[in-house]
Amino acid sequence: MNRVKEKPSVVIRNWLKKNWVGYIFVCPAVLGFLIFTLWPMLASFVYSFFDYDMILPMQNFGLQNYIRAFTIDWDKFSKSLSVTFLYTVTAVPLDLVVSFALALLLNKSVKGIKVFRVLYYLPCIMPSIASGLLWRNFFDIEYGLANSMLAALGLPAGTFFTSSKTAMVTLLFTSLFGMGGSMILWIAQLKSIPTELYEAASIDGASVFRRLFQITIPLVTPMIFYKLVLGIIGALQAYSGAFIILQGGPGPDESLMFWGLRIYYSAFGQDIPNMGYASALAWMLFLVIGLLTVVIFKTNKWTFYGEDAQ
């Protein structure tokens, strides 16, 4: 009887006694989350319903920022949408396929293989400022090495980052050099496939392609899924690579005006910041990312999680 009707203070004291050590240990991370993530998140949500320029206090509560994106700013906003989605649907598969192919090439136990892996990974540790300056110089249409090389081969000069037709392709080309990071992940995944499977398959006379499509690829589907989710999340918010190469510019005809860059411009890129509109754009981006992630998880019937899961 007594146990059931313990005083609340005793219940709290017992609860604290049991848990306080854990809370002390995780307290920095939880405080960090509250101050630097949750609070800004909520604040940004609130800003998105107001006009706010950081000079006058917030005013005019309403949906005007969201409406603006689809009415007077629709031309600009839809441009950003198409640039961002074009980049996502090209960069993500490109990364998946190329880095996987590289991993297949380097997943061998031959002499010097480690040196090759290091060389392939090297561009990933280059500071983004250094690689930005590098590509800016390399693809400079006048004094860039790229056009001098094309001329030496007798080919016409390229327009690279100076034409809306070629800017995105050029950006995707520069992204190829970052494939080493994904490649390392693939190699680790490939190594976890038991070699007996391949031995059995080659005794049965399965060709290289059959082994690839019926053993390797099904067994790496968890990694494909992981890379797909993170790749899409990353690609939808990407803009800093192009930002550095183009030194803050949106590219010719806004051909590299990513969603993230549009947010940056609205908040930090003009004399009078429009924090309400920028927050609304940021929240819409967040919603799209969240929705896509849910859809990918819900429609995931193709991932193979080992025998136990079946």
Next chain:
Amino acid sequence: MIRQISESSDKAATGNHRMKTRKRIALSVTYFFMCLFALFFIFPFLYMVLTSFMTEKEVTTLPVRLFPTSFYLGAYKASLSPQLFRYLLNTIIVLAVNLVAVPLTSVFCAYGFTKVQFQGRNLIFAVLLSTMMLPAAVTQIPLYIMYVGLGWLNTLLPLTVPAVFGGGIVNIFLCKQYMRGLPNAMNEAARIDGANHFQIFINLIVPLCMPVVVLILVNTFLSCWNDFMGPLIFLRSEKVWTLAVGIYMQFKGDYNVNNYPNIQMATSTLLSIPGIILFFIFQNQLMEGVVMGSVKG
């Protein structure tokens, strides 16, 4: 009978020989492609370093070449300006705080999430982990407004204070992955001997976590050294610029006397050196870390 055996072994020998030649050809083809792609991947470095040794005249004479005609160091002399040392000093301040705070707090928090039982542990961790999905743009704007309100704009505080709070969920996750591999029996033995969690943490766990601490140190160094968008937004005045922002601003705009490709590439080469050195020392840990931070969870 004997003849039969020798015949079949002969056949096997020629078959073996054929197999060997085939394997050798396959191996050569593999090496050929591996070298081809290796050339592709080191090309940016090659281009950067070679251009940094060119003269102003060489980089502005058409056609532009890949190899310099002489070993010219003028571009390095020009890039080592007094401003660069000021940017370096600011970067070192940011690094110093982060390199101490990030490993310390992330190991501390990871211990709580791995080895201490308390109510809501998994839920809290899941919530923290889910913030990885949140676009930086959502939090950047209110943080900027908050820093303006606190008077932190144009100081190094926005780049240092957050490090004290857990050091980022990615690092906590890395530590947690590592700590899961440490046997619980040891902890329990220490508890029976009367040690509390804080003593266990300091005396047992921290020394054992050194491999993952090294990984976090290197990652933290690289991310602070390369960080660009954050500093660009929070540091609007030249005296607080870090290397990444300072160099970006220095070379913004069209080519001029102080802004030729050779000087840009010399500065970029200098900027890349610390990362490359660290990478070559810690390449195994770093590459394992890339894997550890992903799917093993």
